[in-house]
Amino acid sequence: ALRYDPSLDEDTEENKGKRLEAIYACPVSSLTESEDNKLFGYCVSCGKCVNECKEDARNFQVISWDGEVNNDCISCGICAELCPQDAITLRKGAINVDLDKCIMCETCGIHCPTDAIPKTTSVKYEISGGFNYIDENLCVKCGLCKDICPEEAIYTVDISNDEANLGTKNKNLRFVVDDDKCIYCGACMNICPSKSFIFEREFNRVN
Structure with a gap:
């Protein structure tokens, strides 16, 4: 490179x-x-x-990477989303890198919000904003999004009087995104089994 x-x-x-x-x-x-x-x-x-x-x-410069990330990884999945070679996958909260596909473009490291992925270039993009909403009609109330959120930006609302939720896990709760806390990393969207998140994200180059 x-x-x-x-x-x-x-x-x-x-x-x-x-x-x-x-x-x-x-x-x-x-x-x-x-x-x-x-x-x-x-x-x-x-x-x-x-x-x-x-x-x-x-x-x-000769660039190499063994596919490992440091402990700052929040399992947001941005690296997997942006990889132009589909060399990165997110499985059970951990990223897996196919080094045979990786072309060392460093797109993953450039966009990583926690700098968990090493890079040699000084170029850096940060999340500048976005939109995050949970579609109540698709949500299965598993709570995985709330558990994985690094900013504790997902909270629950008591809907115990809503008969439509009887018989489901967490039937008395509605999961809601706190816009003031959300950093639009996408960890919730990527772990959601029912794809109930309506999600958008914007990046801004800072270096």
């Missing part, structure tokens, strides 16, 4: 010319300058900008 060290690319007229050389060398025209005069863009790892760079600010 291609990595870029912005500390070697100070904002001088000389370096500006060097940045332009790297931009012009890009065969897919994906490299551009940001507002703070840094290079950014989608990289296809061809290496042409590496050859053009006179300051060795761009180089190739």
